[in-house]
Amino acid sequence: LEETLGFRYGVAVSAENDAKAAALCEQWLGELKGVDTGAVMTLGTGVGIVVGGKLLHGSSFQAGELSWMITNQEAGLKEMAAYTGIRCSAVRMVERVNQELGNEDLADGLAAFAAIKSGNEEAGKIFRQYCLDVAVMILNLQTVINGEKVVIGGGISAQEILIEEIRRQFGEILQNNPILGQQVIPLEIVAAKFRNDTNLYGALFALLQGMQK
Template sequence: MENDAKCAALAELWLGSIKDKKDAIVLILGSAIGGGIIIDGKLHRGANLSAGEVSYINHRFNPETKEVGYFGLDCSAVEMVKKISKLKNLKDETDGEAVFEYINSGDEQAMEVFDTYCNLIAIQILNLHYVIDPELIAIGGGISAQPILIERINQAIDEIKKVNDFHVATPHIVACHFLNDANLYGALYHFEQSRKEE
């Protein structure tokens, strides 16, 4: 058994964007954020199988109530699409293609929400980069088919680095080769590997 994000990482390691990379990170942007970490050419699961579960990263903290904001919930691609859908009064609030028509056309309201989203992703990419120092970070999920996503995340990283002098990381970010189907290819790869081990 393997979860969808780990399967996506396996697919990209097998035949995709991180093939032949020793150290890499795969982030799957969807209803939450799935992750897979590759160390020394292998999927790293951790002592309790929680390595790469980036949705649980805390990126907001209230010192009075001790409540946190979770990266996966605050940076849900689905929720970002819903926000823009509501602003533009779309009938189907999950219509990502319609939302990206607004984003790609430079609509001011859509871009404000999208840029905030990309900034939050960029901050955590920098954090992850300092922990793992990967050769490559691959972004998957349905929205990874939109070239503007990687473009805006890279732009956000550059802007953050300009304002914060301590940042020295320069993450290399690409879209997953298998895009939204990576988990399916990874499940096949995991199944084949499991059969070899029997």
């Protein structure tokens, strides 16, 4: 892309994974600025990891693809339900809530969160399980990177109740296992500064970095 489009149009071109771009943005202008080790978890796409103050790409640019982490082996490894990408999908959670409510528009996030905030029992149950799944993914990530901060991105990160519930669920995991609680130091869990635009700013930063080389 860089070579083909750049040559054709005579402009600087760069390419970056969306979740990794989100991590670049938060490192540049947001919650990971000055943080040595942390991650941006874009609920719906992937995870960008910063280690030693640098974005981690891995040997073949696959670092941070936690969507392929197996968290439900009982579902069968051929089934997508076995993988974190489905269990921690914000789109899937919203669809399940709307389905439970009988709403025609299964993608209506505002309706789903209105039901959650109003205290609807079934909506709340689905939401809490979802936040627990995200908290488990954060714990699994933390055992590898021992980060200072995890930033939650994506459009859903604008919902303060989401961040609060993920924090609560993560704290409960540590409290419910004394040995785990003694060994794992709680980390900061915050919303992305630029919410759903985080990856766009990060893509710009990737381009600017490439132009300086």
